[in-house]
Amino acid sequence: MKTHIHYEAAFEDYLRSKQIPYVAVDEAKRSAFRDAKLKSFDFIVYSDNNTNWLVDVKGRRWAARKNQHKPAWENWVTQADLDGLEQWERVFGVGFRALFVFAYWLQAAGEPPPEILHEFRDERYVFAGVPVEEYKVHARVRSPKWGTVNLPAAEFARCARPLADWV
16 A cells, blocks of 8 residues: 555545454565565455455546546556456455455546545545456456556446445
């Protein structure tokens, strides 16, 4: 976890405020596993539902787009994100699953219902989670040049749920 990244700091504040047990991963101190360089994740989040989550926080702005179009639920990740989290699931084993948490920093109208908002440092956020295994099934190439993939809007709406549903 990088404490200077406000999306990750807001997510950690959410976990604390809900008294959800977690461990923030210190990327600077992580060691390579079996000489493999795995893309790191941000948090280990412990849950009461027999699934513990290896969480990679993806910060996105919820803001008006060009020409005043409505904001979009951006959900792109890199192929390296997908591959790395799948490897970490194998390393941790039974009882651990990987979860992308999209942390949306709200800066536009048309916002989600207030019951899923989280306020942090006078800013507002929404956290939506998608398990990596489900994300991978529906992912489409976004940019071959940058190695990114994303979910089509309808698939994201079907797969993503508020963080509270996962933890």
